[in-house]
Amino acid sequence: MSFFRNVHLALPDAIFHISDxxxxxxxxxxxxxxxxxxxxxxxxxxxxxxxxxxxxxxxxDHTLNHEYLPIDGLKSFNDAASxxxxxxxxxxxxxxxVCVVQSLSGTGAIRLAAEFLMKFYxxxxxxxxxxxxxxxxxxxxxxxFSDVREYRYYCKSTRGLDFTGMLKDLEKAPEGAVVILHAxxxxxxxxxxxxxxxxxxxxxxxxxxxxxxxxxxxxxFATGDVDRDAWAVRLFAKRGMQFLCAMSFxxxxxxxxxxxxxxxxxxxxxxxxxAVRSQMKKITRALVxxxxxxxxxxxxxxxxxxALYEEWKQNLATMSxxxxxxxxxxxxxxxxxxxxxxxxxxxEHIGLFTYTGLDAxxxxxxxxxxxxxxxxxxxxxxxxxxxxxxDYVAKAIDETVKALPxxxxxxxx
Amino acid sequence: VQPLAIIMAYLNASRVLPISNHWKSLSRCITTMxxxxxxxxxxxxxxxxxxxxxxxxxxxxxxxxxxxxxxxxxxxxxxxxxxxxxxxxxxxxxxxxxxxxxxxxxxxxxDFTRASVRFALGTESxxxxxxxxxTVQTISGTGALRVGGTFIHRFFPFNKVIYIPSPSWGNHTAxxxxxxxxxxxxxxxxxxxxxxxxxxTMEDLKTIPEKSVVILHAxxxxxxxxxxxxxxxxxxxxxxxxxxxxxxxxxxxxxFASGSIDRxxxxxxxxxxxxxxxxxxxxxxxxxxxxxxxxxHLTVVCESSDQAKAIESQLKIAIRPMYSSPPKHGALIAAExxxxxxxxxQWLVELKGMADRIISMRRKLVExxxxxxxxxxxxHVTDQIGMFCYxxxxxxxxxxxxxxxxxxxxxxxxxxxAGVTSKNVDYLAQAIHEITK
Numbered sequence: 001m002s003f004f005r006n007v008h009l010a011l012p013d014a015i016f017h018i019s020d021x022x023x024x025x026x027x028x029x030x031x032x033x034x035x036x037x038x039x040x041x042x043x044x045x046x047x048x049x050x051x052x053x054x055x056x057x058x059x060x061d062h063t064l065n066h067e068y069l070p071i072d073g074l075k076s077f078n079d080a081a082s083x084x085x086x087x088x089x090x091x092x093x094x095x096x097x098v099c100v101v102q103s104l105s106g107t108g109a110i111r112l113a114a115e116f117l118m119k120f121y122x123x124x125x126x127x128x129x130x131x132x133x134x135x136x137x138x139x140x141x142x143x144x145f146s147d148v149r150e151y152r153y154y155c156k157s158t159r160g161l162d163f164t165g166m167l168k169d170l171e172k173a174p175e176g177a178v179v180i181l182h183a184x185x186x187x188x189x190x191x192x193x194x195x196x197x198x199x200x201x202x203x204x205x206x207x208x209x210x211x212x213x214x215x216x217x218x219x220x221f222a223t224g225d226v227d228r229d230a231w232a233v234r235l236f237a238k239r240g241m242q243f244l245c246a247m248s249f250x251x252x253x254x255x256x257x258x259x260x261x262x263x264x265x266x267x268x269x270x271x272x273x274x275a276v277r278s279q280m281k282k283i284t285r286a287l288v289x290x291x292x293x294x295x296x297x298x299x300x301x302x303x304x305x306x307a308l309y310e311e312w313k314q315n316l317a318t319m320s321x322x323x324x325x326x327x328x329x330x331x332x333x334x335x336x337x338x339x340x341x342x343x344x345x346x347x348e349h350i351g352l353f354t355y356t357g358l359d360a361x362x363x364x365x366x367x368x369x370x371x372x373x374x375x376x377x378x379x380x381x382x383x384x385x386x387x388x389x390x391d392y393v394a395k396a397i398d399e400t401v402k403a404l405p406x407x408x409x410x411x412x413x
Numbered sequence: 414v415q416p417l418a419i420i421m422a423y424l425n426a427s428r429v430l431p432i433s434n435h436w437k438s439l440s441r442c443i444t445t446m447x448x449x450x451x452x453x454x455x456x457x458x459x460x461x462x463x464x465x466x467x468x469x470x471x472x473x474x475x476x477x478x479x480x481x482x483x484x485x486x487x488x489x490x491x492x493x494x495x496x497x498x499x500x501x502x503x504x505x506x507x508x509x510x511x512x513x514x515x516x517x518x519x520x521x522x523x524d525f526t527r528a529s530v531r532f533a534l535g536t537e538s539x540x541x542x543x544x545x546x547x548t549v550q551t552i553s554g555t556g557a558l559r560v561g562g563t564f565i566h567r568f569f570p571f572n573k574v575i576y577i578p579s580p581s582w583g584n585h586t587a588x589x590x591x592x593x594x595x596x597x598x599x600x601x602x603x604x605x606x607x608x609x610x611x612x613x614t615m616e617d618l619k620t621i622p623e624k625s626v627v628i629l630h631a632x633x634x635x636x637x638x639x640x641x642x643x644x645x646x647x648x649x650x651x652x653x654x655x656x657x658x659x660x661x662x663x664x665x666x667x668x669f670a671s672g673s674i675d676r677x678x679x680x681x682x683x684x685x686x687x688x689x690x691x692x693x694x695x696x697x698x699x700x701x702x703x704x705x706x707x708x709x710h711l712t713v714v715c716e717s718s719d720q721a722k723a724i725e726s727q728l729k730i731a732i733r734p735m736y737s738s739p740p741k742h743g744a745l746i747a748a749e750x751x752x753x754x755x756x757x758x759q760w761l762v763e764l765k766g767m768a769d770r771i772i773s774m775r776r777k778l779v780e781x782x783x784x785x786x787x788x789x790x791x792x793h794v795t796d797q798i799g800m801f802c803y804x805x806x807x808x809x810x811x812x813x814x815x816x817x818x819x820x821x822x823x824x825x826x827x828x829x830x831a832g833v834t835s836k837n838v839d840y841l842a843q844a845i846h847e848i849t850k
Contacts (some may be wrong), residue, residue, distance in 0.1 A: 002690055002716040003659055007568050009719075010726040013519070013526070013733060037515060045513040052511070061510045062501070067486060067496045068704045104552065104736030111735055115591075120456050140736040143565075145644065151665075176452075202528030242452060256516045257741035278459030286587040287735065289555035293705035294742035366830075 027371035033380040034373045047255045048315040069280040073102020077296040081262045096270035102291040106248030109263035114143035125174035129153035159345035170204045183216035184229040185351020188379035196294045198232045212243035215398035221252040222351045224320035251294045258295025326385040333394030370396035414725025467821045476819035482832040488843045490834045499759040503749040519729040521550020525748035525835045529710045544718030547725040554665045554696030558713035563731045571624035582635045607793035607805045609639045623657045631664035632677040633799020637825045650687045664697040670799045673767035690714045706743025776832040781842030802828045818844040
């Protein structure tokens with residue numbers, strides 16, 4: 001007797017699937033540009049030296065145990081994370097208006113936000129940038145948001161930001177709508193608004209009372225500068241906006257599998273903060289009871305120790321520096337090959353990812369002929385490029401684009 | 414709201430509006446100014462957590478003889494948190510391997526997942542051998558229940574109602590309600606005997622609508638400590654099979670209850686042998702002391718390996734928008750212990766050590782109460798099993814214990830035996846005797 005005969009086999013997750021295909025390929029020059037994690041110049045996973053150091057210290061400290069964390073997480077972690085995000089001079093923190101709850105990395109933070117908003121926020125409309133990280137849709141859908149809309153973001157012809165379209169769409173959004181904003185290093189395009197554009201976005205949010213939910217997964221990782229990467233979030237805070245921010249420490253601490261993150265919500269007063277936090281705890285209790293200890297402990301140890309903090313910033317510079325260098329090398333190779341189209345967007349985009357402008361047909365060709373794996377929307381993970389394979393990758397793009405012309409591309413010259 | 418700001422906003426708006434609209438625009442300005450202040454002023458402050466309240470009161474108390482009997486984690490005979498030596502050993506071995514920190518798959522560490530389901534169902538399990546199980550790593554037991562609840566809500570074709578015992582772990586209701594299920598109760602605890610209300614359970618299982626989901630605590634029922642006897646489990650299994658009820662086992666104490674991992678898994682394995690296709694939530698929080706690392710699994714037993722694959726794919730879809738993938742650290746420790754023979758053997762010894770200490774504290778408490786001269790029947794203290802004991806004390810008596818003796822427990826009379834040590838058991842007996850004689 002089975003109750004679940006109706007359960008059908010679901011399609012595998014698209015992004016994980018790319019890595020599966022890559023693993024199954026035996027071609028000696030294969031390259032995985034689909035993975036969403038940092039790689040060193042040998043194409044290997046990189047554990048930050050400061051993380052290894054701290055883990056060893058924690059393992060040998062027998063005063064530590066594995067007891068349950070409080071429902072809202074490790075306090076030293078929450079405090080340090082919100083300070084990192086909003087800056088040490090944040091008036092919102094000083095006034096105890098910032099509700100911080102530890103989460104299962106960025107995904108868990110956004111899920112917690114979605115569940116909280118569904119319960120306590122009157123407007124059930126959410127806007128996502130087009131395109132955005134696909135899991136954003138799934139998360140809001142699973143929290144029962146049925147009115148999920150998109151605002152224009154990526155401009156195919158310029159490989160840049162469709163700022164006019166973005167502002168128009170936000171202007172037309174219902175008052176009070178929730179708006180997902182990528183704090184920095186937009187995933188999947190790599191395109192971020194300029195400071196001036198962020199000011200204008202903030203203006204619209206203020207005027208239309210839009211509730212911003214920042215997805216901040218790359219602070220420090222994007223440019224190597226934690227303050228610069230948090231600029232947009234801090235702008236909103238400085239302007240007295242109330243908003244939410246999901247933070248992940250997967251990339252900037254390389255702690256992918258330890259699931260360390262927070263959800264921060266700026267409220268109007270410390271009384272509100274207590275009320276909001278009590279409700280977030282209720283939601284978290286029914287999801288996971290309390291968050292995992294290990295990753296939070298590592299991050300808290302680093303952020304709260306000046307010497308380790310400096311070391312972490314150096315590790316950040318290593319990662320972001322290598323990404324910038326690979327962008328430069330890829331661009332130069334494509335230029336040297338005379339690859340049709342302009343490729344300056346590779347230099348202008350920020351963070352781990354770049355929307356190359358290749359379409360699904362190009363992606364298929366890259367896979368079949370060149371054994372190079374990337375997402376079907378043309379997104380590549382720059383960290384998958386090394387000084388050892390950048391020539392191969394450039395030649396492959398060159399061959400592919402010459403065989404199948406780029407569509408919808410307008411040469412700005 | 415600054416008066417000047419209102420006036421300025423009003424003047425600004427009034428420049429473009431006819432006279433008749435001035436009052437309207439003024440109120441709109443005020444509303445806007447006030448609305449801009451906060452969206453969250455209507456969020457109500459949630460009720461305080463009852464168990465947390467016990468701990469807080471305990472912390473405030475300065476009586477050197479104070480006792481915290483609300484704690485839900487094991488304590489050693491000095492009342493201290495206990496990191497199992499085998500866990501420390503496993504952690505050292507892991508550090509030496511210098512592993513990377515890459516994302517693990519949505520379903521977790523495969524070595525751990527495989528070992529975990531074998532641990533629960535037995536190494537000889539034909540269900541595992543025939544590929545009829547699908548197991549996913551979850552955020553401890555809570556996560557397993559939530560993923561299971563979500564799966565049931567989405568794919569269980571019948572009543573979206575889940576039945577939990579009365580009483581049950583307080584969080585069951587919240588987890589299943591937030592999964593979108595209606596939560597109902599079946600009789601379980603007999604207050605008169607401080608024991609199992611077998612007749613009540615059987616009657617309710619007879620009247621629960623067919624094809625409903627029923628939560629069963631596999632062993633060491635939380636909060637009562639009252640478990641069915643093996644013969645009673647057999648009858649429950651037959652009845653549930655004939656009424657086509659779907660058993661969802663919550664097993665958070667395998668090995669921790671009696672000290673024997675096979676004995677504690679009796680009910681789960683019995684039901685499988687009787688042909689039930691169960692759901693099973695497993696936690697390694699207590700039996701490995703890995704509480705804060707959030708280590709657990711959800712297993713769904715299926716009728717074919719194809720169905721197992723289909724169900725696994727849907728569990729992954731449920732997990733991805735919750736937390737993408739589970740944390741690795743605790744899973745690696747648990748995998749190391751389960752899969753390394755000499756560590757596994759060491760673990761079973763330490764696990765039995767914890768169970769034995771709890772059992773001996775139960776015995777000592779009853780002996781001490783008898784020595785004090787108590788004439789009440791305290792048999793239930795030693796009949797009950799696991800971390801918790803439903804003492805039978807009333808709410809007033811619990812309050813009295815806190816007020817007069819600095820002994821803190823939850824108002825339902827639940828004692829966490831982990832808070833009892835050889836050094837304080839006599840004091841506890843004295844206090845209980847004083848308020849119950």
